[in-house]
Amino acid sequence: MGVIVKKIKGTEDVLPKQSYKWQFIEAVMRDEAKNFGFKEIRTPVFEHTELFQRGVGDTTDVVQKEMYTFDTKGKESVTLRPEGTAGAARAVLEHSLTNEGLPIKAYYLTSCYRYEKPQAGRLREFHQFGIEEYGTSSPLADAEVISLADSIFKRLQIENLHLEINSIGCPECRPVFHNALKSYFADYKDELCETCLTRLDKNPMRILDCKSPVCSKIAEGAPKITDYLCEECENHFAKVREYLEIAGIGYTVNPTIVRGLDYYTKTVFEFVSDAIGSQGTVCGGGRYDGLIEELGGQKLPSLGYAMGLERLLMVMENQGIEIPEPEPCALYIAGLGDNAQSKAFELIGAVRNTGLPAETDVVGRGLRAQMKYADKIGARFSMVIGDNELLENKANVKNMTTGEQTELSLDESFAEKFSALVLEAKFSK
Ligand code: ATP
Numbered sequence: 001m002g003v004i005v006k007k008i009k010g011t012e013d014v015l016p017k018q019s020y021k022w023q024f025i026e027a028v029m030r031d032e033a034k035n036f037g038f039k040e041i042r043t044p045v046f047e048h049t050e051l052f053q054r055g056v057g058d059t060t061d062v063v064q065k066e067m068y069t070f071d072t073k074g075k076e077s078v079t080l081r082p083e084g085t086a087g088a089a090r091a092v093l094e095h096s097l098t099n100e101g102l103p104i105k106a107y108y109l110t111s112c113y114r115y116e117k118p119q120a121g122r123l124r125e126f127h128q129f130g131i132e133e134y135g136t137s138s139p140l141a142d143a144e145v146i147s148l149a150d151s152i153f154k155r156l157q158i159e160n161l162h163l164e165i166n167s168i169g170c171p172e173c174r175p176v177f178h179n180a181l182k183s184y185f186a187d188y189k190d191e192l193c194e195t196c197l198t199r200l201d202k203n204p205m206r207i208l209d210c211k212s213p214v215c216s217k218i219a220e221g222a223p224k225i226t227d228y229l230c231e232e233c234e235n236h237f238a239k240v241r242e243y244l245e246i247a248g249i250g251y252t253v254n255p256t257i258v259r260g261l262d263y264y265t266k267t268v269f270e271f272v273s274d275a276i277g278s279q280g281t282v283c284g285g286g287r288y289d290g291l292i293e294e295l296g297g298q299k300l301p302s303l304g305y306a307m308g309l310e311r312l313l314m315v316m317e318n319q320g321i322e323i324p325e326p327e328p329c330a331l332y333i334a335g336l337g338d339n340a341q342s343k344a345f346e347l348i349g350a351v352r353n354t355g356l357p358a359e360t361d362v363v364g365r366g367l368r369a370q371m372k373y374a375d376k377i378g379a380r381f382s383m384v385i386g387d388n389e390l391l392e393n394k395a396n397v398k399n400m401t402t403g404e405q406t407e408l409s410l411d412e413s414f415a416e417k418f419s420a421l422v423l424e425a426k427f428s429k
């Protein structure tokens, strides 16, 4: 096949047969976000490369290896967003949203781009639902954002996910931890991968997040951040755990979670599934109290997370969760001949205006083929209009499940009477 009918490696199409699944989970996400007081933010798919270098962090895998970066014709370096937080933070600053009162609560549903090795649950174009809450340092906010993720999973009836949380400290206590890590990893200089060697000086915590088996093995024996937290971070973490308990959200503390992006402080967390293989992290996030300042704004403690839609769908599929299929066509009208077709076209218009899906032939098929199509699309009712029906201005609407027929006039009352019929009808499925 030629190149134009092949998608780019690491990208996926969502075909019309499958898109209802995406729409369903997205609708749940939007609705839960609304219940928690979050409003949607939409930012461009590309940003100045510098934003991600600063916002995501120079020493991260994302910035070092995974970004789609290119020069525009105007010789500007731009990057396709690898994640949503930096762009949202940029928009908050650019539009001075902080003047409109705190906290600012925003969510996004977007595509992200990372040049990674494609495999199950790891794509080059993938989709995230994410939330951002700016302007609060309270541990209640940490518990609130985690609750929002938890509510989404509960509404989707997902059971096989567990919450792991950690605190990775703040600029007060982290330097001490960094030093402890540096002296620990210094003994393994000969074994660490090249990337981690460069991280040893600049950001040794990143080594804990390395995916190479050798580095992860070494990392197992490394000092634990939870032994190095300052009093404030310790108290904050204790409060977050207390609030999670109040919310009835189960968790385990996992001191090895550091998250892949540089901007995190204090709370970090992941919702992990054991059921979908090594790409088991469905949702990851935490607090990033220094991000807005890093991007040139005021000090604005903030937090958030992102969940991967592809991985979420994998978990749901694995658990056998059935996503409700979209409402099928309520009425298919077959028209025989030009005049009947015009009438059919007029009537389906009226039915559609009542909010019910209706279809007629737009291909020019004969009656049998039209009825076959009505069957294929699972039409609840069908109706045939020919010369006789036109003459009498009446036709039989047939319930495709029971075979029952009801005569309706083909006048202005048609759509309303048909809706009433739909309300009364019982269907097999
Ligand atoms: P991982 O450790 O699996 O590489 P990450 O730490 O890079 O994940 P984040 O940047 O925190 O991931 O992104 C949040 C979520 O987005 C992840 O938990 C995952 O569900 C999803 N995600 C991240 N990268 C990809 C990808 N390449 N393909 C599909 N989903 C992804």
Ligand code: MG
Binding pocket: 061, 260
């Ligand atoms: Mg990653």
